[in-house]
Amino acid sequence: MSVVIKNGTVLDRRGEQRGDVRIADGVVTEVGANLSGDVELDASGCMVSPGFVDLHVHLRQPGREEAETIETGSRAAARGGFTAVVAMPNTEPPHDSLAVVQMVRRLGEQAGLCEVLPSGCITMGRLGETLAPFSELAAAGVHIFTDDGTGVQDPLLMRRALEYGKSLGIVLAQHCEVSRLTEGAVMHEGGCCSRLGVPGWPSVAEELMVFRDIELSRLTGAPVHFLHLSTAKSVDLVRGAKAEGLLVTAEAAPHHFTLTDESLSGFDPIFKVNPPLREAADIAAVKRGLADGTIDAIATDHAPHVSESKEMPLDQAPPGMLGLETSLALSISELGLDLGQVVALLSWRPAAIAGVADRHGRDIEVGAPANITVFDPDLNWRVTAAGLASKSRNTPYAGRSVRGKVRHTLLRGIPTVIDGEAQR
Amino acid sequence: MKHLRSIDELGPDGLRHLLDLSDHMAEVNRRPIPKVPALRGKTVVSLFFEDSTRTRLSFETAAKRLSADTMTFSVGTSSVNKGESLRDTIETVAAMGVDAFVVRHKSSGVPWQISRWTEASVVNAGDGWHEHPTQALLDCYTIRTALNRPEGFDGLHIAIVGDIKHSRVARSDVWAFAAMGARVTLVAPITLLPPSLEGWPVEVVHHIDDIVDKVDVLYMLRMQRERMHEALVPSLREYTANFGLTPDRAERLQTHTLIMHPGPMNRGVEMAVDPSELPGSVIAQQVTNGVAVRMAVLFHLLGSGSGLAGEA
Numbered sequence: 001m002s003v004v005i006k007n008g009t010v011l012d013r014r015g016e017q018r019g020d021v022r023i024a025d026g027v028v029t030e031v032g033a034n035l036s037g038d039v040e041l042d043a044s045g046c047m048v049s050p051g052f053v054d055l056h057v058h059l060r061q062p063g064r065e066e067a068e069t070i071e072t073g074s075r076a077a078a079r080g081g082f083t084a085v086v087a088m089p090n091t092e093p094p095h096d097s098l099a100v101v102q103m104v105r106r107l108g109e110q111a112g113l114c115e116v117l118p119s120g121c122i123t124m125g126r127l128g129e130t131l132a133p134f135s136e137l138a139a140a141g142v143h144i145f146t147d148d149g150t151g152v153q154d155p156l157l158m159r160r161a162l163e164y165g166k167s168l169g170i171v172l173a174q175h176c177e178v179s180r181l182t183e184g185a186v187m188h189e190g191g192c193c194s195r196l197g198v199p200g201w202p203s204v205a206e207e208l209m210v211f212r213d214i215e216l217s218r219l220t221g222a223p224v225h226f227l228h229l230s231t232a233k234s235v236d237l238v239r240g241a242k243a244e245g246l247l248v249t250a251e252a253a254p255h256h257f258t259l260t261d262e263s264l265s266g267f268d269p270i271f272k273v274n275p276p277l278r279e280a281a282d283i284a285a286v287k288r289g290l291a292d293g294t295i296d297a298i299a300t301d302h303a304p305h306v307s308e309s310k311e312m313p314l315d316q317a318p319p320g321m322l323g324l325e326t327s328l329a330l331s332i333s334e335l336g337l338d339l340g341q342v343v344a345l346l347s348w349r350p351a352a353i354a355g356v357a358d359r360h361g362r363d364i365e366v367g368a369p370a371n372i373t374v375f376d377p378d379l380n381w382r383v384t385a386a387g388l389a390s391k392s393r394n395t396p397y398a399g400r401s402v403r404g405k406v407r408h409t410l411l412r413g414i415p416t417v418i419d420g421e422a423q424r
Numbered sequence: 425m426k427h428l429r430s431i432d433e434l435g436p437d438g439l440r441h442l443l444d445l446s447d448h449m450a451e452v453n454r455r456p457i458p459k460v461p462a463l464r465g466k467t468v469v470s471l472f473f474e475d476s477t478r479t480r481l482s483f484e485t486a487a488k489r490l491s492a493d494t495m496t497f498s499v500g501t502s503s504v505n506k507g508e509s510l511r512d513t514i515e516t517v518a519a520m521g522v523d524a525f526v527v528r529h530k531s532s533g534v535p536w537q538i539s540r541w542t543e544a545s546v547v548n549a550g551d552g553w554h555e556h557p558t559q560a561l562l563d564c565y566t567i568r569t570a571l572n573r574p575e576g577f578d579g580l581h582i583a584i585v586g587d588i589k590h591s592r593v594a595r596s597d598v599w600a601f602a603a604m605g606a607r608v609t610l611v612a613p614i615t616l617l618p619p620s621l622e623g624w625p626v627e628v629v630h631h632i633d634d635i636v637d638k639v640d641v642l643y644m645l646r647m648q649r650e651r652m653h654e655a656l657v658p659s660l661r662e663y664t665a666n667f668g669l670t671p672d673r674a675e676r677l678q679t680h681t682l683i684m685h686p687g688p689m690n691r692g693v694e695m696a697v698d699p700s701e702l703p704g705s706v707i708a709q710q711v712t713n714g715v716a717v718r719m720a721v722l723f724h725l726l727g728s729g730s731g732l733a734g735e736a
């Protein structure tokens with residue numbers, strides 16, 4: 001069976017070119033004019049790009065299936081244009097054993113909506129005390145190791161993790177938060193939390209760990225990836241480290257370039273996230289970092305929560321917000337970048353960090369695995385919580401008008417989304 | 425106005441209106457039978473998720489003197505910590521037919537959340553470190569009557585001393601005093617100030633001796649003993665030495681200076697002198713005025729304009 005994506009504009013590293021794309025047996029078989037196939041997908045007015053890769057999603061399974069499952073999260077991912085997602089390890093139990101990692105991968109395959117790449121824990125139970133079995137997990141295909149949700153506090157343990165992991169070719173990804181400085185913290189520390197009488201999460205708690213890990217990367221020669229950068233100074237630190245040629249990469253989440261701490265002035269926990277929403281100057285710095293390549297990838301930190309938990313008092317509600325189905329639109333609407341830059345941040349650059357550049361983010365040429373996203377960059381739409389495929393509803397963007405929408409997504413040549421509708 | 429959640433949403437005009445209304449309520453309270461039918465048929469529910477005997481009794485007395493029906497719902501904070509849905513609680517109680525919720529909660533912002541889930545009026549009786557607007561109203565009312573300032577506080581200098589950072593009283597008083605026209609000075613070590621005072625209508629000093637002989641009102645905040653364990657002050661002894669009202673400092677006060685405290689007091693810490701021996705102390709009046717002010721608030725939010733005439 002062949003699939004042809006018709007009347008679109010192919011957009012990849014090489015630039016834009018008009019043309020139809022024919023796919024068979026999971027790979028691109030022809031790019032050209034007036035192609036035909038068994039299934040034809042219209043792409044008029046749309047970009048046909050390599051599939052998106054999200055370095056940072058919480059799929060909640062195992063343990064929190066009431067908020068999201070690997071299947072529902074994969075469906076949200078496919079609708080957001082993602083063909084691969086890195087599943088964060090803070091499940092119950094966490095990704096510190098072969099059994100859990102293999103189960104996550106298998107459930108992803110069964111759902112068949114995107115490739116689910118389990119991350120591994122840096123420390124057993126994410127407790128920051130002893131290392132997880134890196135080589136056993138790496139042998140099972142785990143590439144990114146992180147204790148996300150919490151940072152590795154002990155600098156000696158982090159050094160050892162970098163040294164030990166270096167020979168395995170894996171990447172350690174840090175959630176930068178010196179937890180002693182954020183005990184009880186609810187939102188960004190600044191003028192807004194001062195007025196609201198809410199405990200603050202100071203920017204320096206992130207920046208200290210970014211600085212520490214840059215220096216540990218220098219010391220060990222091992223790569224470090226920085227998760228969800230949120231402050232201007234963090235972006236500057238990473239920019240400086242890259243200028244020195246250090247092996248650091250970084251991601252930023254859409255909410256950190258679209259929303260400020262002022263969003264919390266009505267005390268709605270829907271806006272509570274970790275690291276917290278910061279100030280306009282931080283947003284500007286994150287945008288600059290995305291524009292100049294300091295930040296390598298847009299990653300959603302998709303964090304589903306059941307509605308009851310977001311109806312708790314602000315200081316008790318869990319942090320996190322949905323992201324998979326709004327990431328492309330917010331990136332197009334808010335960053336002011338060329339579409340080529342936006343797709344780089346969503347596709348081939350995160351694919352390289354995730355270690356899946358052999359099959360995701362590839363240029364659309366004959367022989368390439370057909371992991372492809374077709375999106376309309378000009379379609380205006382309004383976000384509604386009920387319109388999302390995620391099992392949870394905690395989007396901070398409900399009611400917001402945005403531009404750019406995924407139309408079709410193909411995973412290994414099979415359409416997982418057609419005209420915005422998930423196919424399974 | 426539907427809710428009273430913060431001083432800010434009340435505004436300067438609303439503040440003055442409530443103070444004027446409080447005069448009428450104080451007059452009601454002086455009657456032989458201090459009760460009027462103004463809120464007959466209205467139901468006021470006190471939702472206290474955090475213990476507070478004085479504020480709860482003050483609100484309940486206020487509601488009863490206006491002939492409202494009252495219900496009290498006291499919840500240990502533990503049940504909320506166990507994940508009990510605040511929304512379910514509110515919607516259940518609201519279904520019984522409620523006109524106003526008076527809410528005290530240890531978490532900042534809860535009155536805002538509640539107001540999104542009910543049609544009833546919400547009165548903030550203290551939320552976390554955030555606001556305690558009826559305390560600020562009764563403080564303004566106390567200053568206004570004690571210093572005979574019906575027109576406003578222009579030219580008055582008020583110092584608020586102590587743990588501003590964790591104080592909902594301070595967060596309401598600062599804006600209320602400033603709205604009345606006063607000059608406000610905060611007196612605290614930097615560890616007990618909010619991380620940012622940008623946009624606050626205040627000056628700051630770091631020692632009580634800098635202002636004790638200059639101010640018209642000395643507002644002492646409660647210093648909680650557990651703050652010592654958070655490395656915010658080295659010791660209570662040092663706190664008292666730099667920020668406490670001692671007999672020596674009491675000697676230096678101007679004769680007209682008012683001493684205020686929201687209660688409950690920490691004797692020997694912020695109040696290192698017996699307040700009953702201070703001629704300027706209006707701490708007891710603050711409590712008395714609380715009832716009249718809370719009557720004014722409930723009447724303003726729930727009253728149908730039938731006035732205060734008649735007896736219940």
